[in-house]
Amino acid sequence: MDMETNTELNAFERRLLDEFQRDFPLTPSPYAELGRRLGVGEAHVIETLSRLQAQGLVSRIGAVVTPHRAGWSTLAAMSVPDDRLDDVAALVNGHPGVNHNYERDHALNLWFVVTGADRGGVADILADIEERTGLPVLDLPLEEAYRLDLGFSLQWN
Amino acid sequence: MELSALDRFLLARLADGLPITSRPYADLATSLGLGEEEVIARVGALIRDGTIRRFGVIVRHRELGYRANAMVVWDAPADRVDAAGRQLAELPYVTLAYRRPRRPPVWPYNLFCMIHGRDRGTVHDLVEEASNAAGLSDLPRAILFSQRCFKQRGARYDASAAPAMAFGAAS
Numbered sequence: 001m002d003m004e005t006n007t008e009l010n011a012f013e014r015r016l017l018d019e020f021q022r023d024f025p026l027t028p029s030p031y032a033e034l035g036r037r038l039g040v041g042e043a044h045v046i047e048t049l050s051r052l053q054a055q056g057l058v059s060r061i062g063a064v065v066t067p068h069r070a071g072w073s074t075l076a077a078m079s080v081p082d083d084r085l086d087d088v089a090a091l092v093n094g095h096p097g098v099n100h101n102y103e104r105d106h107a108l109n110l111w112f113v114v115t116g117a118d119r120g121g122v123a124d125i126l127a128d129i130e131e132r133t134g135l136p137v138l139d140l141p142l143e144e145a146y147r148l149d150l151g152f153s154l155q156w157n
Numbered sequence: 158m159e160l161s162a163l164d165r166f167l168l169a170r171l172a173d174g175l176p177i178t179s180r181p182y183a184d185l186a187t188s189l190g191l192g193e194e195e196v197i198a199r200v201g202a203l204i205r206d207g208t209i210r211r212f213g214v215i216v217r218h219r220e221l222g223y224r225a226n227a228m229v230v231w232d233a234p235a236d237r238v239d240a241a242g243r244q245l246a247e248l249p250y251v252t253l254a255y256r257r258p259r260r261p262p263v264w265p266y267n268l269f270c271m272i273h274g275r276d277r278g279t280v281h282d283l284v285e286e287a288s289n290a291a292g293l294s295d296l297p298r299a300i301l302f303s304q305r306c307f308k309q310r311g312a313r314y315d316a317s318a319a320p321a322m323a324f325g326a327a328s
Binding site: 016017020021022023024026027028029030031032042046049050053055056057058059060061062063064065066069070075077079089090092093098099100101102103104105106107108111112138140141142143144145146147148149 | 171175177252253
């Protein structure tokens with residue numbers, strides 16, 4: 001999906017992506033409610049959201065949990081030799097507690113978020129990754145949140 | 158605050174996303190052995206008490222053309238970092254702003270934010286603007302653009318405690 005394709009999204013699709021990032025309806029048929037607000041039927045909403053998800057534009061209809069409210073999480077960073085990066089990234093992804101994992105252009109080139117039931121569970125995962133890769137893992141837990149995830153305002157051009 | 162086992166199950170189940178079906182809460186409820194109204198009420202309660210920060214469509218910004226995704230970091234002194242963090246948080250293009258520990262000598266930075274743009278030039282301009290707006294332009298800084306994304310999905314805080322069937326409907 002490139003920028004050209006992105007601009008091909010129609011007005012209805014853009015509104016679906018933009019206007020329901022927060023306060024998703026807590027009613028038995030929320031997609032019918034979205035349809036009412038956008039002037040289309042429930043089936044059209046469900047079809048379109050399913051397709052946007054299949055195309056990779058929508059990750060999910062999700063709940064973003066406030067950090068450290070339902071467990072523990074940390075941001076971890078590693079410096080991985082280039083020829084090992086794919087293997088180490090796959091090993092890191094093998095832990096179900098890892099939910100974001102990015103290569104970044106820095107000496108510390110692998111950055112991932114680890115979540116667990118508690119602080120000890122997260123520490124165990126970091127220790128396991130260190131042991132299995134032989135590489136140090138930086139543990140950078142949140143100390144203060146100035147801005148949490150409130151959604152992503154899309155600029156269409 | 159302690160979450161109940163039920164709330165943990167529910168959050169674990171929601172990590173894969175609300176089903177995109179006509180009666181999604183009823184579908185969730187079935188997999189948890191609850192009633193539809195109970196699931197709706199629990200999600201509402203978790204939003205009101207602040208456990209769920211936001212509930213709704215989560216887009217993949219990369220796929221929407223936001224190709225330049227930067228983690229921007231500064232080494233900010235203790236007496237300036239919180240004020241600067243709050244100023245960063247006010248900027249519309251800053252999606253996250255956090256303070257985290259330094260790990261010298263390899264990692265000297267303690268103030269983090271995320272800035273997404275359609276290209277790197279745009280992001281570099283925004284970083285300059287943000288640095289000035291938050292009074293950070295005199296401080297050491299780094300911009301870490303993301304290259305490959307190896308994984309992006311919802312947090313699973315307590316996957317081991319959730320019933321196995323709860324993960325059957327992953328998208």
